[in-house]
Amino acid sequence: MKAKLQIQRGEPGAPLHVEAFEIDFEAGQSVLDGLRAVRQSADPTLAFRYACINANACKECMMLIDGKVDYACTVKLKEGETVLKPLPKKALVRDLVTEIAPPDERLFPTNAK
Amino acid sequence: MHLETDVLVIGAGGAGMYAALEAARAGAQVILADRSLIGRGGATVMAQMTVAAALGEQTPDSWEFHLADTLAAGRGLCDERLSAMLCREGPARIREMDAWKVGWARHDGHITQIHAPGHDRARCVYVDVLSTGPAVSRTLRTQLNLASGIRRIGDLAIVDIVLRDGQACGAVAVHLSTGQIVTLAAKSVVIATGGLTRLYRRNSASFNMGGDGYALALRAGAQLIDMEFVQFFPIGHLAPRLVGMDPIMWDPFRYKLGGKLLNGEMREFEDDYASADARNDGTYVLTRDRATYAISKEVEAGRGSPAGGAYLSFQHVPESELRRSFGPVIDKLAANGIDLTRQLVEVAPIAHYHMGGIRVDEDMLSTIPGLYACGEAIGGANGANRLSGNAITEAFVFGARAGQTAAAHALANASHWSDEAAATTVGMLRAADKRDTPNLSVAVTDLQALMADKVGPFRTDEKLREALVEIDRMSSELGATPPSTGESFDPLLIDWLDLRNMLQVAKAVATPALARTESRGAHQREDHPGLEEAWTLNQIITLDGADIALERSAPLSQKAHA
Numbered sequence: 315m316k317a318k319l320q321i322q323r324g325e326p327g328a329p330l331h332v333e334a335f336e337i338d339f340e341a342g343q344s345v346l347d348g349l350r351a352v353r354q355s356a357d358p359t360l361a362f363r364y365a366c367i368n369a370n371a372c373k374e375c376m377m378l379i380d381g382k383v384d385y386a387c388t389v390k391l392k393e394g395e396t397v398l399k400p401l402p403k404k405a406l407v408r409d410l411v412t413e414i415a416p417p418d419e420r421l422f423p424t425n426a427k
Numbered sequence: 428m429h430l431e432t433d434v435l436v437i438g439a440g441g442a443g444m445y446a447a448l449e450a451a452r453a454g455a456q457v458i459l460a461d462r463s464l465i466g467r468g469g470a471t472v473m474a475q476m477t478v479a480a481a482l483g484e485q486t487p488d489s490w491e492f493h494l495a496d497t498l499a500a501g502r503g504l505c506d507e508r509l510s511a512m513l514c515r516e517g518p519a520r521i522r523e524m525d526a527w528k529v530g531w532a533r534h535d536g537h538i539t540q541i542h543a544p545g546h547d548r549a550r551c552v553y554v555d556v557l558s559t560g561p562a563v564s565r566t567l568r569t570q571l572n573l574a575s576g577i578r579r580i581g582d583l584a585i586v587d588i589v590l591r592d593g594q595a596c597g598a599v600a601v602h603l604s605t606g607q608i609v610t611l612a613a614k615s616v617v618i619a620t621g622g623l624t625r626l627y628r629r630n631s632a633s634f635n636m637g638g639d640g641y642a643l644a645l646r647a648g649a650q651l652i653d654m655e656f657v658q659f660f661p662i663g664h665l666a667p668r669l670v671g672m673d674p675i676m677w678d679p680f681r682y683k684l685g686g687k688l689l690n691g692e693m694r695e696f697e698d699d700y701a702s703a704d705a706r707n708d709g710t711y712v713l714t715r716d717r718a719t720y721a722i723s724k725e726v727e728a729g730r731g732s733p734a735g736g737a738y739l740s741f742q743h744v745p746e747s748e749l750r751r752s753f754g755p756v757i758d759k760l761a762a763n764g765i766d767l768t769r770q771l772v773e774v775a776p777i778a779h780y781h782m783g784g785i786r787v788d789e790d791m792l793s794t795i796p797g798l799y800a801c802g803e804a805i806g807g808a809n810g811a812n813r814l815s816g817n818a819i820t821e822a823f824v825f826g827a828r829a830g831q832t833a834a835a836h837a838l839a840n841a842s843h844w845s846d847e848a849a850a851t852t853v854g855m856l857r858a859a860d861k862r863d864t865p866n867l868s869v870a871v872t873d874l875q876a877l878m879a880d881k882v883g884p885f886r887t888d889e890k891l892r893e894a895l896v897e898i899d900r901m902s903s904e905l906g907a908t909p910p911s912t913g914e915s916f917d918p919l920l921i922d923w924l925d926l927r928n929m930l931q932v933a934k935a936v937a938t939p940a941l942a943r944t945e946s947r948g949a950h951q952r953e954d955h956p957g958l959e960e961a962w963t964l965n966q967i968i969t970l971d972g973a974d975i976a977l978e979r980s981a982p983l984s985q986k987a988h989a
């Protein structure tokens with residue numbers, strides 16, 4: 315099966331753009347599996363956050379998936395197109411990465427970036 | 428950017444958070460840094476099962492019984508001073524967590540303790556439902572919030588420990604979300620970076636468990652101990668894709684319900700391997716070591732399941748019994764499209780925990796002044812194999828101790844920081860350049876495959892030598908200068924820094940594995956089956972240029988140092 319990921323790329327300050335990647339997948343695989351496959355097969359510069367991969371414990375992989383806020387590690391890949399964007403209400407860092415730490419756990423507490 | 432503190436704690440899992448709390452309690456200023464988010468990046472938050480401590484809540488118990496079990500599992504290699512500390516101080520930490528409202532499961536007013544394999548009685552506490560790790564992590568984060576004197580900084584990956592006159596004086600880090608280089612001056616440094624199981628193809632690891640702390644310690648000149656002992660869990664989940672569950676979760680159910688292992692030909696094979704083993708405990712047909720062996724051999728003989736493991740079947744168990752035993756887990760499985768009444772799952776041995784690590788004394792001090800370590804990052808307490816439930820207890824107990832001793836050292840000493848001492852690492856990071864490299868995320872996968880195939884649960888002289896040659900080749904290919912996208916949150920730089928550490932740690936595992944010509948605990952040599960009394964020795968390693976220097980020494984007993 316093939317999935318097409320439409321991913322918003324870029325840093326704040328520069329124009330954002332969307333890039334599409336096509337990947338092979340098996341039923342049951344997660345959107346996070348897909349993103350990791352993109353890094354392996356097409357573009358290792360793609361930035362997204364994750365830690366626990368299987369446990370759904372770290373809660374770091376949240377993003378906008380087809381317009382809905384969700385965990386990339388629990389949403390399953392589907393055939394056809396999936397649109398991925400960074401969280402809309404958090405400061406953008408790059409690509410799908412946003413500033414999600416509580417302010418007092420950041421190096422620059424007051425600053426978004 | 429430059430920061431200064433009394434105590435720098437690297438890694439915010441159970442061990443690091445406890446260390447920060449105790450160091451602050453002792454009056455030290457603390458920076459608690461994690462490459463991920465605070466309390467979320469490592470194994471602690473992922474653990475779903477149990478924590479061992481001789482509380483004697485429901486069954487009479489004593490820490491000495493717990494110690495006897497810990498030493499038996501360690502097969503003669505435990506540093507008994509550390510094992511004793513783990514067992515003796517575990518109960519107080521479990522009760523402290525209770526007072527902090529972690530929510531240990533209770534029955535009739537007592538904390539519930541269950542019987543896990545390897546323990547002589549019911550000793551293991553947990554938080555329902557499969558929430559032990561998240562509850563532990565949440566509780567410690569709350570305490571961090573309430574404490575004063577602790578600065579928490581996420582997204583800060585420590586790249587090297589800085590040494591001056593042979594003493595640790597701080598660290599160099601990369602702030603991932605801005606790409607800034609950060610230097611940290613600290614009077615004491617505590618490594619609490621967790622384990623290394625990301626080195627293997629199949630693992631229960633998070634992204635941050637490539638063994639950074641072992642590499643940091645090696646490059647700082649510290650000794651590591653027992654690095655050949657990687658714990659493989661025999662029936663880790665393999666397929667179908669399952670998210671939101673601990674991959675080791677099948678074990679208690681297999682134990683309770685007699686889950687059956689089938690090979691790719693749908694034939695039960697455990698009996699084929701059972702006859703050779705006298706340690707059959709009656710409930711399992713095979714002990715864990717033998718189950719790992721049996722599954723690996725079936726796969727090697729071309730009789731594996733499609734994903735390369737074995738099938739685990741509960742189809743002989745009535746649905747009502749399944750529902751009763753699995754409880755709400757059944758619904759989690761259903762959410763992943765798994766129905767055990769009509770479906771098999773595939774399981775395989777997965778890398779789960781690391782017994783070895785930084786060599787420390789009872790103060791959690793490494794062989795480098797000012798450099799402390801705790802949690803899964805240290806070796807010694809569990810010897811050649813770990814008892815289930817000991818890892819979280821060890822994170823609490825050793826974390827707390829490291830926090831206390833690191834604070835005492837910091838409060839009694841002046842800062843040794845010098846920018847010059849940090850210059851090499853800062854220079855390396857500044858030199859990071861935009862250039863074409865092979866895809867390093869693929870190189871990580873290659874290394875994981877190499878480790879699984881050649882430095883996995885069953886080892887031979889030939890395979891280990893091949894692994895070492897390949898590790899050296901990959902290291903020289905990696906080079907001395909990181910590539911960079913030149914942008915914030917730079918995955919190219921992260922991959923490079925990870926590989927730099929992972930390759931060094933891979934070598935630190937393979938080298939003592941090659942030297943240990945016997946089979947003991949988690950280190951099994953196909954060309955040297957059986958335990959040899961003469962090998963009741965710890966192997967201690969240090970870095971010698973690009974090579975690993977090996978020493979042997981007799982395990983430390985409790986009495987010799989009491």
Ligand SMILES: Cc1cc2nc3c(=O)[nH]c(=O)nc-3n(C[C@H](O)[C@H](O)[C@H](O)COP(=O)(O)OP(=O)(O)OC[C@H]3O[C@@H](n4cnc5c(N)ncnc54)[C@H](O)[C@@H]3O)c2cc1C
Pocket residue numbers: 369437438439440441442443460461462463466467468469470471472473474475476477478479559583584585586619620621622631632633635636639640673674675779780801802803804815816817818819820822
């Ligand atoms: C899925 C799973 C289930 C488990 N279940 C159990 C169980 O039921 N019972 C039990 O006793 N044990 C269990 N274990 C083992 C146990 O969870 C761990 O041994 C223990 O939690 C380790 O705690 P720690 O604080 O030493 O390390 P971790 O909790 O792994 O924390 C280490 C932290 O260091 C950070 N870090 C790493 N490198 C760097 C760096 N270079 N710079 C900055 N930060 C860094 C990481 O991001 C991470 O947050 C389980 C392990 C796993 C993986």
Ligand code: FES
Pocket residue numbers: 346364365366367368369370371372373374375376385386387388
């Ligand atoms: S990767 Fe940890 S919750 Fe998704």
